[in-house]
Amino acid sequence: MALIVHKYGGTSMGSPERIQSVARRVAKWARAGHRMIVVPSAMSGETNRLLALAKQVSPERTTPELLRELDMIASTGEQVSVGLLAIALQAEGMAAVSYAGWQVPIATDIAYTKARITSIDDKRIRADLDAGKVVVVTGFQGVDPEGHITTLGRGGSDTSAVAVAAALKADECLIYTDVDGVYTTDPRIVADARRLKTISFEEMLEMASLGSKVLQIRSVEFAGKYRVPLRVLSSFTPWDIPIDEEARSGTLITFEEDEKMEQAVVSGIAFNRDEAKISLMGVTDKPGIAHLILGPVAEANIDVDVIIQNVSHDGRTDFSFTVHRNDYARTLELMKTAVIPHTGAAGLVGDDRICKVSIVGIGMRSHVGVASKMFAALSEEGINIQMITTSEIKTSVVIDEKYMELAVRALHKAFDLDQVPASA
């Protein structure tokens, strides 16, 4: 008998019929002997409807006082969901009870609309589980030290589910969503992209550009911190498929290095075409030059991703970095007005038609030559590499965006990602 947390997204909760279907699926798990906690999102469209009402009343949304009220309003979407799901479970003959975040309580800091969970009291939930009840807990929300309602930001219900699983020491947290797992890369680009049965927590974080379509990245960080086994699986399978089959479906995100996981060197190909590249040519290479260039960018609240500085020749170097495309024009302007006058750069070059392609794999730690294999595969396709960065389990290249699909397909093939790897 395991303690299991289920999380259902807004689409799964989108109508009374779908809520009944969720209830039947949960009841199936409970009848199989599991202790069940369910964290549903608001019905699809509900959070947007509520925030639109608020915007009609007052278009501004800046002060903490206003953000507090937005949380008061937005949190009701999940409260309705938990009540409806508890009723649907009762109609299925299950004992069930719902709780809003403040009733558990799920304690957070005071950062309205983007609060972080600080602690979860497990007593109330545990007492209900002991009494044989299915416990339905609101996602997305908590309560601050002063008793004000807070919300965790968009997608926060994933984080709520993982946090509740961590607090209750659940055996597994199942995230039901509209995709059936994590893939080696985007199946819309590579037709034979393969669903991974397992992926490590660290790989999942690096796969963020893919993973963010599946899981809120904060929920993965939370799962990593508290070592909560997390499974992403489809909410579109019929509720009455055999429970053993369902329990093995999707992708398991693991934290046990020694678990029998797929031992591919590279687990997936991630990509991102939201970035733009900026290069300062012939900058005087002196101590503090990086800060001189990026300081004004940071002050303007612009995130920098890749940063490259080459070795210098004749006391001069080229300095390149990438920012989000939305910040491209603003960053170029900053270079002209606030940076070049102080650095004596010989030239400024920008390009917003680039993309970043990454190979991700925990096996890269112990295998040499992985990066060279990547560069060779790209070279064979005649793709020029503009920038390279590496981390322990990831190698990223920046290339012309027109080659993106080609590069992803070439790398997917070069690393045999269409093949199921042999178990270790």
Next chain:
Amino acid sequence: MALIVHKYGGTSMGSPERIQSVARRVAKWARAGHRMIVVPSAMSGETNRLLALAKQVSPERTTPELLRELDMIASTGEQVSVGLLAIALQAEGMAAVSYAGWQVPIATDIAYTKARITSIDDKRIRADLDAGKVVVVTGFQGVDPEGHITTLGRGGSDTSAVAVAAALKADECLIYTDVDGVYTTDPRIVADARRLKTISFEEMLEMASLGSKVLQIRSVEFAGKYRVPLRVLSSFTPWDIPIDEEARSGTLITFEEDEKMEQAVVSGIAFNRDEAKISLMGVTDKPGIAHLILGPVAEANIDVDVIIQNVSHDGRTDFSFTVHRNDYARTLELMKTAVIPHTGAAGLVGDDRICKVSIVGIGMRSHVGVASKMFAALSEEGINIQMITTSEIKTSVVIDEKYMELAVRALHKAFDLDQVPASA
């Protein structure tokens, strides 16, 4: 500088524009130097929408567990309202904060969907008022001793407003609604029905059949218990009418006997055509006969209103009572199966085409001949009286329903209710 509670119904909160209008009205009062608490209802239609969702998920609504979840769901309508109103007030430049019932807290018993308020903690609200904030509190809901959300039943926001006013010792509680006050009788029946400037708490209770269209009767009882001055006034006046004019409008429900109130003998004519009459003829007149007849009715959870037992002749009496028309058929059946076999009644007569017309007035206490004047007025119109009951400040007659309008008009005229009475 007074402490004032405003209560707004669902129609007043029905759209973002209307909420902005409420905010401007409240801001006008606050700028005039008053300390303001506002209790808004859910946006019109919202509670019905939420309960309809629940019904679609599970048509049954019987167990306490299910009722608990209904309260979880239904309470969100008011939570959205308070958040939106607080934002609208902030947009008007007012410091404002909203609270759900559990945050105040407004403590109730555990009777889900029809809970009663047991106490209200005034500390949090008072601290915000002291800090110069407008405090917006959810109506309709509270929290039970175990921390579960409860609701007070339909129209409960009136009661919430009065309870908050009582707890904070407010100087006046203003109920903004879609009628502009309490009338001598229904203006749809008597064209020259007159709005009362004041009405006593006891009269208001007796005028329930009129008053229930204006105020939830429990809120009047609550106001009476805690002596909260209550004013019913229109939410349809422009928000920017002069505050002095607004403060004198509507009808004030008072608790001070010695206040300068209108000293009419009769204040209003109430009527009710929801009842049906049942008579048992020739019942053996023995001790306990009333219980023998009405015991089975009470056990079937049927409310009895008027009860009449005449003096007996030859050891036999006639026993009559009225019930709600919806319970008429069931009550007749009960008489046949569970009562007549034990009472030996000679006959059973029922009539569901009756109505009850009442004259109400605190002045009846000190004036004789009021009832006779009523009977005379009806007699002049050829209206036969079927039953009579009296209380200290009310005389009611049961008549054929076809005479209802005629009777109301005749009594309105007989007691000069179209004339403004001289002040005492």
